[in-house]
Amino acid sequence: MTPYPVEPVRATGPVRLILSTFPDLTSARRVGRAAIDSHRAACVNYLPTQASYWWKGRRVDEPEVIALFTTAPKRVGSLVEFLRGHHPNTVPEILEIDVTRAHPPYVAWVDLVTGAAAEEGRIARLSSRPAAPRGRGGSPPRRTPARRRPRSR
Template identity: 35%
Template sequence: MKPLLILITVSSEEEGARLASALLEARAASCVNLLPAIRSFYWWQGKREEAAEVLLLVKSAQEQWEKLETVVRRQHSYECPEIVAFSPERVEGRYLAWWEGELGAFSLES
């Protein structure tokens, strides 16, 4: 498995918790951290915007990308949700084994 760290912004902690739960239930993520009270400044449809948001830091894998993207698009309140993935260069071995094991558990169950 190729691990991914994925950033997703949402409108509230409640939405973040619902999305985190949906991602875990689908086994599209092994862990989701909610980072509350971020303030975002951005352009949207030609206008400068500012919003209070919550950032989700999702631990997933390249092999789960399509499933993760489907869950996010289905559950997210935004017309154009942020779903940005990064590949970590290094992950501590025991943590990586857990990370991959939790994602692989879905394959064993289905």
Template identity: 30%
Template sequence: MIHETERTAAAYAAVLTTCGDRASAKALARALVERQLAACVQMLPIDSIYTWDGKIEEAAEILLICKIKRADYEAVEKAIRALHAYATPEIVMLPIAQGFGPYLAWIDSVTR
């Protein structure tokens, strides 16, 4: 039997992306969960400062934290790119190095 923390290093990740408003963030989050690509998507309001087209910009955004199986990353990225309003959306995968076994089992149970 694989120890719960051993399987997490390779099996799960959090994908970060941002949206410009709550409505589009909610629509994207719902689509990922309905397609069983994400077990859970958390949405947090943030203030972003970044360089775009040679200028420093500031924007209020919604940060999405999507809990996924790492094996589904390509499908998650494809879905975000298809549904996102930004020309160049943030899509960053952070591997989960360790996690609570029952929570990770839940991710397995609700994703494809």
């Protein structure tokens, strides 16, 4: 049983972000891909950064990689427990961020990818991200023309 609640008391959003820092891109990708393959996360973004922190009595300044995992609220406990068990750091940074608003089609995609259908392998024809909206005939929607302003003399 995970010490982390699946539903934090005050979390109300439809999507959660789990932020975790890794010592390098290789370890971040290894853990990130495993989280994706096990459907604990819908996607992972990798961001290079420079970190400064205290460790064992001295200040450390070194490069790190932030991995930002997107998941459904019901998968948070499983994802956090997975990160604790597979993270290369002794004391990994694992933070949960409640996303209070999100684009509804994106939320549906996150739920689909991390849901029961995904666990059972029943997802049919799933792209990596939801498709962009299309206009008539399959072309991108046209821009709304800007209103013309009268010229000043």
